[in-house]
Amino acid sequence: MRQFIFKVLLFCIVFFVVDKIFIVIRNLAPKFDYDRRLELVLDGKINKDIVIFGSSRGQRDVDIQLIKDSLNIEDVYNLSYGGSTPEFQYFLLDMLIKYNKKPKLIIKLIDDDFEVMHKDYQGNGKDFRLDRLYPLVKYNEIQKELIKRGEKNRILSRLFIIHQLNKSNFNFKNQGIIDTINGATLLNGHNSRLDWNYVSQSSYNKEREDSIEVSYLIRFQKKCNNNNIELIFATAPVFRKPNKEWIESMKENILTSTYFYQHKLDENSYKEKENFADFSHLNKKGAKIYTQDLISFIKNKKILYTD
Amino acid sequence: MFFNSIDFAIFLPIVFILYWFVFIKNLKLQNLLIVFASYIFYGWWDWRFLSLIFFSTVVDFSIGRALANEESISRRKILLWTSILVNLGFLGFFKYYNFFLENFISAFLLFGIEFKVSSLNIVLPVGISFYTFQTLSYTIDIYNKKLKPAKNFIEFMAFVSFFPQLVAGPIERATHLLPQFYTKRLFDYSKAVDGLRQILWGLFKKVVIADNSAVFANDIFNNFSDYSGSTLVLGALFFTIQIYGDFSGYSDIAIGTSRLFGFDLMQNFAFPYFSRDIAEFWRRWHISLSTWFRDYLYIPLGGSRGSIWLKIRNTFIIFIVSGFWHGANWTFIVWGGLNAIYFLPLLLTNNNRNNIEIVAKGKIFPSFQESYKMLLTFSLTVFAWIFFRAENIDHAFNYIRKIFSISILNPIYFNSMKPLNLIVIPCLVFFFITEWLGREYMYAIEGMWLRWNRVTRWTFYIGIIICLFIFSSKEQEFIYFQF
Numbered sequence: 103m104r105q106f107i108f109k110v111l112l113f114c115i116v117f118f119v120v121d122k123i124f125i126v127i128r129n130l131a132p133k134f135d136y137d138r139r140l141e142l143v144l145d146g147k148i149n150k151d152i153v154i155f156g157s158s159r160g161q162r163d164v165d166i167q168l169i170k171d172s173l174n175i176e177d178v179y180n181l182s183y184g185g186s187t188p189e190f191q192y193f194l195l196d197m198l199i200k201y202n203k204k205p206k207l208i209i210k211l212i213d214d215d216f217e218v219m220h221k222d223y224q225g226n227g228k229d230f231r232l233d234r235l236y237p238l239v240k241y242n243e244i245q246k247e248l249i250k251r252g253e254k255n256r257i258l259s260r261l262f263i264i265h266q267l268n269k270s271n272f273n274f275k276n277q278g279i280i281d282t283i284n285g286a287t288l289l290n291g292h293n294s295r296l297d298w299n300y301v302s303q304s305s306y307n308k309e310r311e312d313s314i315e316v317s318y319l320i321r322f323q324k325k326c327n328n329n330n331i332e333l334i335f336a337t338a339p340v341f342r343k344p345n346k347e348w349i350e351s352m353k354e355n356i357l358t359s360t361y362f363y364q365h366k367l368d369e370n371s372y373k374e375k376e377n378f379a380d381f382s383h384l385n386k387k388g389a390k391i392y393t394q395d396l397i398s399f400i401k402n403k404k405i406l407y408t409d
Numbered sequence: 410m411f412f413n414s415i416d417f418a419i420f421l422p423i424v425f426i427l428y429w430f431v432f433i434k435n436l437k438l439q440n441l442l443i444v445f446a447s448y449i450f451y452g453w454w455d456w457r458f459l460s461l462i463f464f465s466t467v468v469d470f471s472i473g474r475a476l477a478n479e480e481s482i483s484r485r486k487i488l489l490w491t492s493i494l495v496n497l498g499f500l501g502f503f504k505y506y507n508f509f510l511e512n513f514i515s516a517f518l519l520f521g522i523e524f525k526v527s528s529l530n531i532v533l534p535v536g537i538s539f540y541t542f543q544t545l546s547y548t549i550d551i552y553n554k555k556l557k558p559a560k561n562f563i564e565f566m567a568f569v570s571f572f573p574q575l576v577a578g579p580i581e582r583a584t585h586l587l588p589q590f591y592t593k594r595l596f597d598y599s600k601a602v603d604g605l606r607q608i609l610w611g612l613f614k615k616v617v618i619a620d621n622s623a624v625f626a627n628d629i630f631n632n633f634s635d636y637s638g639s640t641l642v643l644g645a646l647f648f649t650i651q652i653y654g655d656f657s658g659y660s661d662i663a664i665g666t667s668r669l670f671g672f673d674l675m676q677n678f679a680f681p682y683f684s685r686d687i688a689e690f691w692r693r694w695h696i697s698l699s700t701w702f703r704d705y706l707y708i709p710l711g712g713s714r715g716s717i718w719l720k721i722r723n724t725f726i727i728f729i730v731s732g733f734w735h736g737a738n739w740t741f742i743v744w745g746g747l748n749a750i751y752f753l754p755l756l757l758t759n760n761n762r763n764n765i766e767i768v769a770k771g772k773i774f775p776s777f778q779e780s781y782k783m784l785l786t787f788s789l790t791v792f793a794w795i796f797f798r799a800e801n802i803d804h805a806f807n808y809i810r811k812i813f814s815i816s817i818l819n820p821i822y823f824n825s826m827k828p829l830n831l832i833v834i835p836c837l838v839f840f841f842i843t844e845w846l847g848r849e850y851m852y853a854i855e856g857m858w859l860r861w862n863r864v865t866r867w868t869f870y871i872g873i874i875i876c877l878f879i880f881s882s883k884e885q886e887f888i889y890f891q892f
Contacts, residue, residue, distance in 0.1 A: 103596050120871055253882060255415045264878040269832045
């Protein structure tokens with residue numbers, strides 16, 4: 103028995119020592135990451151006046167340079183993450199406000215028609231982007247979030263470095279794809295292999311909404327309001343007839359302090375396939391048209407620096 | 410409490426230390442500790458269902474004692490049937506009530522008769538199918554005079570609730586496990602080390618192999634209409650890996666944990682995917698359940714003796730009941746029936762016991778013929794698992810229809826096919842090679858590393874633990890908990 107206990111303890115000590123080697127991987131992981139925007143947020147380097155939030159549509163559909171030029175504001179940044187949920191975007195907002203100068207305006211693109219739809223009903227489900235968190239586990243805030251979400255255990259995280267890591271820390275490919283200066287990734291061209299039919303969408307089923315995501319959508323607005331940040335919720339065009347039922351449903355979740363920008367539903371540009379990269383995302387050409395419309399809205403509503 | 414949880418990682422050493430250091434000199438106290446620990450282990454999930462286990466224990470203990478003192482055949486039968494009805498009654502209510510109700514309503518609707526009975530929101534107690542079968546074996550064995558009843562209630566409680574195998578087996582026979590509670594356990598160093606090694610391998614199978622294969626399998630099965638036939642084949646393959654890793658991993662952890670406490674449990678999986686025919690597969694897959702059905706259902710029905718029709722009937726009964734045991738869904742029944750169809754030709758041509766020994770014993774590589782047979786058996790198994798995994802019969806048939814469509818020629822693509830997820834592929838390759846090389850042992854890494862020196866062995870163990878940490882996410886429930 104003594105021999106058994108002794109050997110088990112000895113093994114634990116050896117493992118404890120070996121585990122510390124992983125400090126190197128943990129600390130180097132952010133450098134190998136393909137998207138370093140969250141790291142910049144945590145380091146307090148996103149001190150921008152206008153920040154774009156959203157999922158992949160936020161990333162693809164907004165032309166940052168056009169906003170800079172049209173509004174004559176240099177500090178514009180895109181913090182949209184493809185496939186991210188309102189909960190993840192709320193987490194980002196929280197980190198942004200905590201470690202950086204508060205932005206004056208946030209434009210958040212909302213997804214027609216699955217912004218708050220439950221994950222089970224989305225074919226290509228949105229998620230809380232844990233893969234964006236893991237490369238940054240050297241930051242306490244990230245560790246805390248992973249523990250809070252039940253991904254990691256508090257005691258084990260303290261004891262073992264390896265427990266803080268995940269397979270995401272070993273994904274060294276494609277580093278530096280995302281432009282860290284503007285945070286945007288506009289798409290070129292147009293996918294001609296798709297079957298480009300401008301069709302209507304199926305009716306919107308409110309029962310498929312995820313109440314947790316709805317609550318984060320509301321918390322997002324309240325947080326902006328409490329921090330005196332102007333907020334625009336903007337719908338983005340898709341290559342389908344807009345889902346009006348969804349728009350009405352979304353309006354129920356929008357607070358009075360939030361501006362609601364509904365893109366021009368009858369605008370012909372949004373019915374032309376040449377302006378889209380695929381059914382869900384605009385290409386560079388389409389993004390220019392959409393961003394110009396968004397800028398006009400900001401100017402008309404006299405938000406921020408507009409004359 | 411899950412085996413793959415931090416709670417269990419704290420619970421196990423505490424119980425181990427109390428068991429071997431505090432209660433070592435008193436067998437009764439050791440058994441009492443096992444009962445106490447087992448009830449905590451189970452109650453961690455839902456304490457309300459402890460009463461169900463306790464009630465079942467009291468009933469079977471009392472009936473066992475009564476059976477031993479009863480000579481009258483008719484009264485013995487009444488006692489036996491009381492035990493069967495109580496145990497299967499609970500199982501039937503919790504597991505099958507809604508299934509029968511819904512099918513009853515649907516059947517009458519066919520004749521235009523409408524019943525307005527709403528189904529109940531019933532929570533299935535974890536492990537009910539496992540401990541019910543274990544206690545049933547106790548009563549039936551006493552009835553058949555193969556076993557003497559337990560004299561001490563605590564010993565019997567420990568037998569019914571023994572935490573390593575309480576919620577997902579192996580389903581132990583009273584004749585094997587119960588006597589182990591009567592005798593003093595002595596600490597055996599090599600047995601304990603072997604137990605830890607088996608726990609480690611079981612965790613690897615569950616956390617690295619099963620849970621990561623599940624990411625692909627769930628994606629493909631849930632979105633099958635979006636994917637090509639070739640992708641769906643891959644989905645079925647991933648589920649095949651998942652279910653083996655999940656369930657055999659659980660069994661390994663259960664057996665390994667028992668060994669730490671000086672108990673021996675039966676082997677539950679003997680490398681079933683290396684089988685050369687379906688009969689061999691069923692001798693190697695979920696052995697404790699297969700042999701349970703063989704001993705308590707198949708043989709009493711006449712087994713493989715009698716006319717051809719009797720053989721066919723008995724084979725279908727055992728496989729369909731086995732399928733239904735897994736869950737209240739037609740998919741499990743079809744899965745059972747399909748396996749019966751696979752098995753029957755072997756039985757009827759007396760070829761069902763051709764492959765008793767493990768394949769290519771003493772060799773590294775199998776022969777061409779063995780490889781062909783293994784591949785064929787594996788393919789049949791993969792096909793049958795589609796029914797097991799599908800949500801319902803429609804889902805299964807649509808999935809299969811799509812596999813056999815022209816899209817099978819299309820390239821493989823699925824949403825979760827990302828570099829990040831595909832990191833697990835080398836682990837799957839390592840897993841299959843290790844399982845193959847260790848197939849002559851009770852579990853894959855039992856004997857392979859004995860000839861290695863300590864540094865190499867420990868490096869290997871540390872490598873496995875690192876994989877456990879890197880590939881783990883939230884605690885994932887074991888598939889067989891739902892059965």
